[in-house]
Amino acid sequence: LAKTTQPISMDSYEGQEVNITCSHNNIATNDYITWYQQFPSQGPRFIIQGYKTKVTNEVASLFIPADRKSSTLSLPRVSLSDTAVYYCLVGEEDSNYQLIWGAGTKLIIKP
Amino acid sequence: GAGVSQTPSNKVTEKGKYVELRCDPISGHTALYWYRQSLGQGPEFLIYFQGTGAADDSGLPNDRFFAVRPEGSVSTLKIQRTERGDSAVYLCASSLVGGRALDTQYFGPGTRLTVL
Incomplete structure (x- = not known):
């Protein structure tokens, strides 16, 4: 069965770059790795996804090594508004539809 | 367009009672997920x-749990027959196709269920 591991929490300061790593093994070979952000009292929302190597969008970058056993979400120059919980989501190996959520990393940005 | 909506936003009930939570997905989305989220x-x-x-x-x-679409x-x-341990936020998400992490899920704001 696929399994994901993320740090429970992280602290950083405004303007810094933050990297959050999710370890995941036995994930679906034909599926992407997706990251979500959740603020208090809201549902999670999509940030970024990728299959391999590096993906960048307007809010984050995602680094995925060739073996796909981990992925690293990179938030450049964080601000207080980036304080949230971040989840990785992967597909289960040998399953057509089962998805596995990470337990989430609570990121606190300090002024 | 409209996002995923959930009603009610809050529901307080007594132990043993029956509750229904509703989710309106994004129009055209084939896939729909229900999740439960406890604090933290x-x-x-x-x-x-x-x-x-x-x-x-x-x-x-x-x-005791059942869902229909x-x-x-x-x-x-x-x-059915709610228990105090059922207290949580119930989240609904929809996606265009479903079944893969590739397919972005769009979440509603959730229903906070409190069983007294």
Whole structure:
């Protein structure tokens, strides 16, 4: 069965770059790795996804090594508004539809 | 366009009562997911619909929980004989196709259920 591991929490300061790593093994070979952000009292929302190597969008970058056993979400120059919980989501190996959520990393940005 | 909506936003009930939670997905989204989230925890998968049928209901904790999606759009999560341990935020998400992490899930704001 696929399994994901993320740090429970992280602290950083405004303007810094933050990297959050999710370890995941036995994930679906034909599926992407997706990251979500959740603020208090809201549902999670999509940030970024990728299959391999590096993906960048307007809010984050995602680094995925060739073996796909981990992925690293990179938030450049964080601000207080980036304080949230971040989840990785992967597909289960040998399953057509089962998805596995990470337990989430609570990121606190300090002024 | 409109996002995923859930009603009610808050529900307080007494132990042993029956509750229904409603989810209106984004129009045209085939897939619909129900999750439960306790304070400080990640989303706990409950059930996944493809169209009208439940493709995976392995996350439903017991037979007190049931969900339907009769016309492939709106879904209702039904909880019988509620227990205090059922208290949580119930999240609904929809996606265009479903079944893969590739397919972005759009979440509603959730229903906060409190069982007294």
